[in-house]
Structures are given as structure tokens and as C-alpha cells.
Amino acid sequence: MAKANFEVPEITGVTEVPAVQPDTMAHLETFRAKPEFMEALGFPGEMPEDWKEKAIEAMGDLLKKYRSLQVFLDACVKCGACTDKCHYFLGTADPKNMPVARQDLLRKVYRRYFTLAGKFFPKLVGAVDLTEEVLHDWYNYYHQCSQCRRCSVFCPYGIDTAEISMAAREIMDRIGVGDKYSNEIIGKVFRIGNNLGLPEPALADTLEGLEEDVYDDTGVRVRYPLDEKGAEILLVTPSADFFAEPHVDGLMGYGKVFHELGVSWTLSSYASEAANFGMFIGSYENMRKVSLRIRKAALDLGVKRIVFGECGHAWRVAYAFLNTLAGPFDFLDPNYPVPQHICEFTWEAIQAGKLNLDPSANDDMVVTFHDSCNVARATRMGDKPGGQFEIPRNVIKAVCNNYVDMPHGTIKEATFCCGGGGGLLTDDLMELRVKGAKPRMDALKSVTEEYGVTHMAAICAICKSQFTKVIPYYGFDMDQIVSVHQLVSNAIILTGEGEGGEEEEESAEDAA
Amino acid sequence: MSFLTVLVAALFYLAAVIFVTGVVYRIWLYAKVPAPLRIATTPAPVTKGGVVLRMFREVAFFESLFKSNKLLWILAALFHYGLALVLFRHLRYFLDPVPMVVELAQPFGKYAAFAMILGLLGLWARRFVIDRVRYITSPSDHLMLGLLVLIGLSGALTTFVAHTDIVALKDFARGLLTFDLKPLPGDPLLVIHLTLVAVLMIVFPYSKLLHGVGVFFSPTRNMVDNPREQRHLAPWARKLEEEKS
Numbered sequence: 001m002a003k004a005n006f007e008v009p010e011i012t013g014v015t016e017v018p019a020v021q022p023d024t025m026a027h028l029e030t031f032r033a034k035p036e037f038m039e040a041l042g043f044p045g046e047m048p049e050d051w052k053e054k055a056i057e058a059m060g061d062l063l064k065k066y067r068s069l070q071v072f073l074d075a076c077v078k079c080g081a082c083t084d085k086c087h088y089f090l091g092t093a094d095p096k097n098m099p100v101a102r103q104d105l106l107r108k109v110y111r112r113y114f115t116l117a118g119k120f121f122p123k124l125v126g127a128v129d130l131t132e133e134v135l136h137d138w139y140n141y142y143h144q145c146s147q148c149r150r151c152s153v154f155c156p157y158g159i160d161t162a163e164i165s166m167a168a169r170e171i172m173d174r175i176g177v178g179d180k181y182s183n184e185i186i187g188k189v190f191r192i193g194n195n196l197g198l199p200e201p202a203l204a205d206t207l208e209g210l211e212e213d214v215y216d217d218t219g220v221r222v223r224y225p226l227d228e229k230g231a232e233i234l235l236v237t238p239s240a241d242f243f244a245e246p247h248v249d250g251l252m253g254y255g256k257v258f259h260e261l262g263v264s265w266t267l268s269s270y271a272s273e274a275a276n277f278g279m280f281i282g283s284y285e286n287m288r289k290v291s292l293r294i295r296k297a298a299l300d301l302g303v304k305r306i307v308f309g310e311c312g313h314a315w316r317v318a319y320a321f322l323n324t325l326a327g328p329f330d331f332l333d334p335n336y337p338v339p340q341h342i343c344e345f346t347w348e349a350i351q352a353g354k355l356n357l358d359p360s361a362n363d364d365m366v367v368t369f370h371d372s373c374n375v376a377r378a379t380r381m382g383d384k385p386g387g388q389f390e391i392p393r394n395v396i397k398a399v400c401n402n403y404v405d406m407p408h409g410t411i412k413e414a415t416f417c418c419g420g421g422g423g424l425l426t427d428d429l430m431e432l433r434v435k436g437a438k439p440r441m442d443a444l445k446s447v448t449e450e451y452g453v454t455h456m457a458a459i460c461a462i463c464k465s466q467f468t469k470v471i472p473y474y475g476f477d478m479d480q481i482v483s484v485h486q487l488v489s490n491a492i493i494l495t496g497e498g499e500g501g502e503e504e505e506e507s508a509e510d511a512a
Numbered sequence: 513m514s515f516l517t518v519l520v521a522a523l524f525y526l527a528a529v530i531f532v533t534g535v536v537y538r539i540w541l542y543a544k545v546p547a548p549l550r551i552a553t554t555p556a557p558v559t560k561g562g563v564v565l566r567m568f569r570e571v572a573f574f575e576s577l578f579k580s581n582k583l584l585w586i587l588a589a590l591f592h593y594g595l596a597l598v599l600f601r602h603l604r605y606f607l608d609p610v611p612m613v614v615e616l617a618q619p620f621g622k623y624a625a626f627a628m629i630l631g632l633l634g635l636w637a638r639r640f641v642i643d644r645v646r647y648i649t650s651p652s653d654h655l656m657l658g659l660l661v662l663i664g665l666s667g668a669l670t671t672f673v674a675h676t677d678i679v680a681l682k683d684f685a686r687g688l689l690t691f692d693l694k695p696l697p698g699d700p701l702l703v704i705h706l707t708l709v710a711v712l713m714i715v716f717p718y719s720k721l722l723h724g725v726g727v728f729f730s731p732t733r734n735m736v737d738n739p740r741e742q743r744h745l746a747p748w749a750r751k752l753e754e755e756k757s
Contacts, residue, residue, distance in 0.1 A: 017644075019643055020643045020644055020647055022647075063545070064545060065545070065546065065548065065746070065748055066545065066546075066547070066548065067542060067545040067546060067547040067729060067731055068547065068551060068730075068731045068732070070541065070542065070545050071542055071726050071729045071730055071731070072730075074538075074720075074722055074723075074726055075720075075722065075723045075726030075727065075730065076720065076723070077720045077723050078645075078648045078649060078650070078653055078720070079577070079584060079588070079635075080581075080584065080638065080642065080644060080645040080648060081576075081577055081580040081581050081584055082580070083644035083645065083648065084644065085580070095644065095647045095648075098644060098647070098648065100648050101647065101648055104648065115718065116718050117652070117718050117719065121652075123651065124650070124651050124652045124655070125650060125651075125652045125719075126650035126651075126652070149553060149732075152553045152732050153553055153576065153579065154576055154577075154579055154580035154581075155576060155580075156570070156574055156576050156577040156580075156588075156723075156727070157723055157726055157727045157730050157733075158553060158570075158576065158727070158730040158731075158732035158733040159730070159732075160551065160553065160732050163551065284548065284549075284749065284752075285752065288749075288752065319739065319740065320549065320550045320551070320739045321549050321550070321739065323739055323740055323742075323743050324548075324549060324550070324739065324743045324744050324745060324749075327743050328743060337740045337741075338740060339740075376554070377553055377554055378551070378553070378554055379554060380554055380555065380556075380558075380737055383558075384558075385554065385555035385556060385557065385558060385737065386555040388554065388555070389555075413553075413554075413555065414579075
């Protein structure tokens with residue numbers, strides 16, 4: 001079991017709602033971004049003298065731009081329906097991690113400066129002046145929200161704390177108070193093209209290595225092309241897929257699916273990142289800038305379709321925002337949705353009988369599926385509402401003989417966040433990440449004990465990175481986390497596999 | 513015309529003006545602010561008809577609340593359905609002749625007052641008993657509940673205990689509507705009831721009571737899930753596009 005300098009919650013299989021314990025997480029403050037990184041995103045490097053006025057001005061500006069913010073700040077009746085829904089509250093017992101209390105940190109300032117009641121009777125309605133103390137709370141607690149939207153499912157008015165925390169982060173950025181993790185990553189995307197700062201030669205190397213690995217494994221030359229003009233499909237995938245485990249096994253799987261279908265595809269070094277951290281900091285401009293890289297890559301490479309790899313928030317920006325931010329995509333093949341998810345792509349291929357699959361290749365596992373929060377509650381796959389739950393499960397069941405779901409109330413629209421989403425996947429927030437994973441760990445433990453589950457599959461780079469790091473704290477093993485397309489990769493029997501290499505090289509060339 | 517009649521009438525006219533302008537202003541404000549990105553909480557309907565249904569389930573049955581917390585849902589339903597019946601019953605004081613449906617609702621509307629009060633007391637108790645709810649409660653939350661309980665109690669008392677002159681009251685109410693003032697019966701309970709209702713109307717547009725309006729504008733509930741098919745550019749976002757391209 002991994003060592004921690006904080007108390008790791010005990011998992012029982014059932015998540016109990018804890019009694020409120022104020023300020024248990026008040027000490028946790030993520031590192032701030034240095035001035036150069038703030039300025040690179042168009043924000044001030046330092047806090048200005050008149051930061052209070054600037055912050056209120058920024059709030060006023062956002063209230064005029066986003067109906068969500070205006071309505072959500074007004075509509076809450078403090079009914080408490082959300083209070084036991086946040087994984088961070090369930091794992092930390094800190095009341096400021098209850099969605100309504102997290103919103104109230106911003107709402108009480110909104111009331112003071114923007115509502116009649118708050119101007120004249122602040123005490124009565126809980127309105128307060130903006131002070132350094134309030135700002136400190138904003139910084140700490142808006143960086144303890146993974147923007148997973150679980151609260152928004154249960155709110156009778158659909159109030160989404162993610163929208164509030166995005167607005168709060170945008171306000172703070174505009175007064176020079178930004179977090180290091182997200183802002184530096186966005187800077188890297190602008191300079192290099194991906195979150196990890198992998199330049200083109202490193203990507204090319206990695207992909208070549210993958211081709212070798214797959215060849216050694218199967219005797220078939222499966223290609224992992226980079227920057228190939230005229231390819232039919234542009235694959236945009238989280239950069240963690242290029243080297244992290246188990247992400248890279250998923251990337252191998254995507255390549256095998258494309259190979260079997262005989263479609264040409266390519267990655268782009270310019271748009272070598274599916275994730276878009278502009279969303280985490282609530283910055284429309286930065287989110288748009290990152291999105292436009294994908295448009296440019298698609299145009300430059302002359303592709304006909306865009307497919308996204310396994311990534312949660314990335315799929316939200318791709319599915320729900322890309323067309324608006326960087327469209328219209330009228331230069332792509334109109335017969336396919338823009339963009340498509342790799343699971344939609346693979347599921348279609350499976351249904352059409354185009355893949356030769358041997359599910360017994362995964363017989364050493366009993367698999368369960370972790371619905372990634374933003375895929376579950378902010379996107380869709382396929383034509384029907386809920387396709388985002390069915391399609392990944394269908395793919396898994398087509399390649400695995402042993403599948404079970406985790407308990408009702410912890411999956412699908414009620415899924416628990418992994419604990420590392422929303423720009424919190426940084427080591428300085430490890431205490432939060434471990435505690436926030438508790439509800440998911442409880443659910444995993446329950447199916448482990450009841451059904452002998454051995455592995456948990458995910459379709460999000462953050463989920464995979466977070467779980468591999470965090471589950472050892474709970475006595476699980478990091479190898480228990482798998483990519484969905486890793487399972488596909490295991491089960492797929494490539495054409496000509498086991499027959500010797502020669503003719504495979506030909507078909508691989510045809511495919512390209 | 514007694515001073516009391518004039519005072520209560522004046523208060524009601526003031527309350528009505530504040531209520532209507534306040535609510536209209538809020539609706540205008542919400543309608544005016546753009547909603548730049550598709551943020552429906554999914555799974556969400558893919559057609560407009562589907563969204564209307566979703567909103568109907570939300571407003572009529574509190575669907576999300578039901579998913580969240582059954583006890584809270586029961587208390588909220590007792591209060592809101594009770595209030596709805598009570599309000600419907602009150603139409604008999606404004607309409608002449610009284611329509612058949614209002615007649616039929618009369619016995620239910622009378623006893624609905626108890627459901628309403630019971631629901632309110634339950635909701636209030638939660639604010640003391642459950643530590644999480646206690647934490648998020650501010651003084652105004654108690655005041656709102658107090659106000660509503662008093663309105664319910666004073667109303668129920670005039671119906672069931674200290675009857676007032678209903679015929680005279682109806683004359684007063686219709687007088688208000690036709691700007692032809694008629695004397696108000698001077699029963700203290702009735703005057704308290706009417707005054708509190710006027711206060712509620714005044715507070716409504718500036719308080720959390722506005723949630724009744726807000727829910728219709730909630731983007732996570734009222735958006736069609738169609739972002740791959742359609743672009744949804746807000747005017748300010750379109751400007752961004754024109755600047756840079």
C-alpha cells in the first residue's frame with residue numbers, strides 16, 4: 001500500500017455520508033502559476049493594486065456573457081439536495097466541498113455587489129465583501145472541484161457547480177491569480193502542441209517504437225502514422241496515450257482497429273493533444289485557441305474525418321464545443337459526425353462484423369467500467385441519449401467474456417469522478433486526489449468482493465493516470481486499470497496474424 | 513371607507529407592481545444574457561419536444577430532486593402541491609361566477625393548507641436537524657420559511673377556526689381588480705394574512721423564491737443536445753471570430 005502523509009480514508013464498499021468537519025481541507029492550496037505563464041495566456045502576471053475592483057468587474061463581465069452563471073447564482077434555494085453528492089465532500093467531510101457551499105463562496109460576493117438584498121441586508125442573506133480571506137477560499141476550494149457535474153444531475157434547478165468554478169477560475173486569472181498546473185499546460189500546447197510538451201521528433205520516435213512492439217507481438221506491420229497528408233482520418237488523442245500506462249495500450253488498439261478496417265489515418269504533431277485545459281480555467285478564448293489547432297491540422301493534412309481517442313474532458317470539448325469554437329467543418333465528409341469518438345468508430349466496425357475478435361484473450365480478467373464524468377454527463381455517443389453509457393459497454397462486452405457493472409448510483413449519469421479531473425491531476429493536490437477517489441474505490445471494492453472483479457476499464461487519460469497513481473493507497477494494484485482499447489487490442493486477431501510477415505507488409509501499405 | 517381598507521389596498525397595489533415588474537425584469541435579464549455553449553446535463557433530449565417534456569417533468573414532478581433525496585422530495589411535494597391547490601382554491605375570491613373546476617377543488621384546496629404547512633415544517637426541521645443543511649442555511653432561509661408558515665397558518669385559521677365574512681372579502685378582492693374599492697372585513701387574522709401575502713409578493717423577485725422562474729432558464733435543463741449538428745455562437749463569441757479571422 002502506498003504511503004501517505006495524511007489519513008487515507010477506509011473503504012468499506014458502501015460510501016457513507018460523513019458528518020460535517022469544517023476546514024479539513026482549508027490547508028490545501030495548489031501551486032500558483034508564475035507570471036510568465038499567466039502572461040502567455042493573456043492574463044496579468046501579478047495581482048494589480050486594485051484587484052478587488054478588477055475581480056468584481058470580471059464577475060460583472062461574465063454575468064453578462066454566461067446565462068448559466070447568472071441563473072445559477074440566483075436560483076439556488078439551499079435545499080441541500082446536492083450536499084451529499086460531491087466525491088470530494090464524501091472523501092474529506094469538509095463542508096466547503098459540498099456543491100452548494102462551494103457555489104456560495106462566489107454567490108455571497110455576487111449578492112453583495114450585484115443584488116439589492118445583498119447591498120442593503122448583507123447579514124440576512126449571507127452576503128460578504130470581497131476580501132483576501134474570501135479570495136483565499138476561492139483559490140483553495142475552486143481548485144478542489146473537478147467539474148464533474150455530478151451535483152448538476154441532482155439539483156432541482158440543474159445548477160452546475162462546474163460552471164461556477166470555471167467562472168471563479170476565470171475571475172482569478174484575470175487578477176493574476178492562476179494555478180500552475182493548468183496554465184503551464186495550456187502554454188505548452190500553444191508552444192509545442194501537446195500537454196506534455198512532446199516535440200515532433202519525440203512523437204515520431206514513440207510511434208515508430210509502437211510499430212515495432214506491435215510487429216514483435218503479432219508479426220503484422222500496423223502503422224502509427226504522423227503528419228501524413230491526405231490520410232482519411234485525423235486521430236486526436238490525449239498526449240498521455242503516447243507513453244503512459246495503460247494509455248499507450250489503448251493507442252495500440254486504435255491503430256489495430258484502423259488497420260483492420262483498411263482506412264488511412266494519421267496523428268498530427270501540431271494538434272497532438274485532445275485535452276483542452278482551456279475549459280478547466282473557464283477561458284473561452286484559450287479553449288477556442290486550443291480548438292483552432294485541431295481545425296488547422298485537419299485543413300493542413302487534408303483529412304476527411306476527425307476521430308478522438310479515449311479522453312473525458314477532451315471528449316466534452318470535442319463533442320459539445322468543437323463545432324461551435326472551431327467550426328464549421330464543412331470541409332470534412334458530411335456522412336460522419338464531427339468529431340467522432342473512437343468508441344463510436346470501433347462499435348460500428350464491430351457491428352458491421354469487420355473485426356475478427358477473440359474475447360477469450362481477456363479471459364484472465366473480470367472487467368468493470370468506470371464511466372468518466374464528463375463523457376457521462378456532458379456528451380453523447382451515437383444517435384440516442386445514453387449512447388455514452390451503452391457504446392463503451394458494448395465494445396467491452398464484445399471483447400471480454402467477463403463483465404460486471406459497479407453498483408447502481410455509482411455509474412452512468414450518477415458516476416463518481418476519479419478524483420483527478422478538472423485540472424487537479426497534480427502531485428501537490430495528492431491528498432485531495434486520494435480522498436476524492438474514495439467513493440469510486442468503495443464501489444470497486446464492492447464488486448471486487450461480490451463478483452471477483454480484477455480490472456477496471458476507463459476511457460479517459462486523466463482517469464487512467466489518476467487511478468494508477470491513487471488506487472495503491474487503497475490496497476489495489478495499479479495494473480488493475482486498463483484502457484478500453486487495450487481490451488480491444490488484446491482480443492483483435494489481425495488479418496494474417498501468425499502466418500508470417502511478408503504479405504502483411506503489403507496489406508499495411510495498402511491501408512496507408 | 514376605513515383607513516385599514518385603504519392601507520391594505522394600497523399595500524396590494526404596491527406589492528403587485530413590485531412583483532410584476534420585478535419578475536418581468538428578471539425574465540428579461542435571463543433572456544438577454546447569451547448562453548454561449550451547449551451545456552445540457554446529459555443524457556439530454558435531442559429534440560425540442562424532448563426538452564419540453566424534460567422541463568415539464570422537472571417542474572411538475574421535481575424529477576431531479578426525486579433522484580437526489582426521497583424525504584426532501586416528499587416534503588417539497590407536500591408544500592408545493594399543497595400551495596398550488598390552495599392558490600387554485602383562492603380563485604373563488606376573484607372570479608364571479610366561480611367556475612365549476614374551482615368549485616370542485618374547494619374541499620381539496622381547504623385541506624391542502626395542512627399539507628402545505630406540514631411540508632414547510634418538515635423543510636424547516638431539516639435546517640436544524642441535518643448538519644449539512646444547517647451549515648448552508650442563512651437567516652433569510654429561516655425568515656422565508658417563517659413567512660410562508662405564518663401565511664399558511666393565518667389562512668388556515670380564517671378557514672377553519674375564526675371565520676371571516678367571505679362575501680365581504682370577495683367584494684374587496686373584486687374591488688381591487690376593478691379599481692373600485694369595497695370595505696375589507698376587519699378581522700385581525702385576515703389582515704395579518706393579507707399583509708404577509710403582500711410582503712411575500714414584494715420579496716419574491718429579489719430572493720431565492722425566484723427559483724420558480726430560474727428553472728426555465730437553466731441551460732443544463734433547457735438545451736437540446738445537438739452540438740455536433742449545429743453551431744451555437746453567442747453574439748460576443750461571433751465577434752471574437754470576426755476579429756481574428
